[in-house]
Amino acid sequence: MCRGDAAETALVLETERLVLHPFRPEDAPAIFAYAADPEVARYTGWAPHRSLDDTGAFLRRVAERHRDEGLPSWAIWHRGDGVLIGQCEFLRRSSRDGWAEIGYALSRARWGRGYTAEALRAVVTFGFSRLGLNRVQGTCQATNRASARVMEKAGMTLEGTLRESWFADGAYRDRLLYAVLRREWPG
Numbered sequence: 495m496c497r498g499d500a501a502e503t504a505l506v507l508e509t510e511r512l513v514l515h516p517f518r519p520e521d522a523p524a525i526f527a528y529a530a531d532p533e534v535a536r537y538t539g540w541a542p543h544r545s546l547d548d549t550g551a552f553l554r555r556v557a558e559r560h561r562d563e564g565l566p567s568w569a570i571w572h573r574g575d576g577v578l579i580g581q582c583e584f585l586r587r588s589s590r591d592g593w594a595e596i597g598y599a600l601s602r603a604r605w606g607r608g609y610t611a612e613a614l615r616a617v618v619t620f621g622f623s624r625l626g627l628n629r630v631q632g633t634c635q636a637t638n639r640a641s642a643r644v645m646e647k648a649g650m651t652l653e654g655t656l657r658e659s660w661f662a663d664g665a666y667r668d669r670l671l672y673a674v675l676r677r678e679w680p681g
């Protein structure tokens with residue numbers, strides 16, 4: 495799991511139960527296994543993957559974002575099982591204003607065990623210490639209580655509601671905005 499060049503190795507993040515590793519082409523089948531699940535895709539900005547071609551396109555977008563904007567994405571590996579169980583990423587940034595936005599998704603079979611909050615804490619620490627950010631933010635649909643809770647558990651603060659800022663399932667939906675500042679971060 496820890497193959498790769500020095501640049502890739504420098505991006506590996508370790509937590510108590512997880513290893514976060516930059517995505518690799520050979521991860522595609524494991525990503526597809528959860529990204530094809532409509533319940534996993536439901537609150538994200540992407541449609542469920544229909545085939546490995548969709549997963550390949552996802553991996554290309556992730557690589558381009560890293561190359562063009564310096565924003566890494568990670569596969570979340572379960573240490574004990576040696577299985578890829580999800581993803582956590584920086585989606586966009588403002589270099590001028592010193593912020594970046596996070597996103598995440600986890601295989602449904604692994605929900606509810608605190609893995610995403612654990613991964614997110616490592617990614618936020620990376621954002622402050624390695625990307626030099628002043629602010630890390632995230633949004634979720636107001637009805638996505640699990641995602642809101644993930645951001646709370648990771649130490650982010652609810653800043654407000656972005657009213658009807660998300661069109662999904664035929665209607666405009668409210669989103670919650672969470673953020674944490676570098677001066678508030680213990681790591």
Ligand SMILES: CC(C)(COP(=O)(O)OP(=O)(O)OC[C@H]1O[C@@H](n2cnc3c(N)ncnc32)[C@H](O)[C@@H]1OP(=O)(O)O)[C@@H](O)C(=O)NCCC(=O)NCCS
Pocket residue numbers: 533534535536537538597598599600601604605606607608609610611612633634635638639640641643644647
């Ligand atoms: C959101 C998601 C990543 C959470 O992953 P996870 O590893 O299960 O999250 P955690 O276990 O770290 O934390 C989930 C928390 O939400 C809580 N929760 C879960 N469902 C809930 C619900 N319906 N209402 C209230 N709280 C809920 C859990 O109890 C837990 O809190 P606790 O530890 O205080 O008990 C996962 O559900 C997922 O992949 N969802 C689909 C993709 C998605 O929504 N991505 C985010 C887009 S903004």
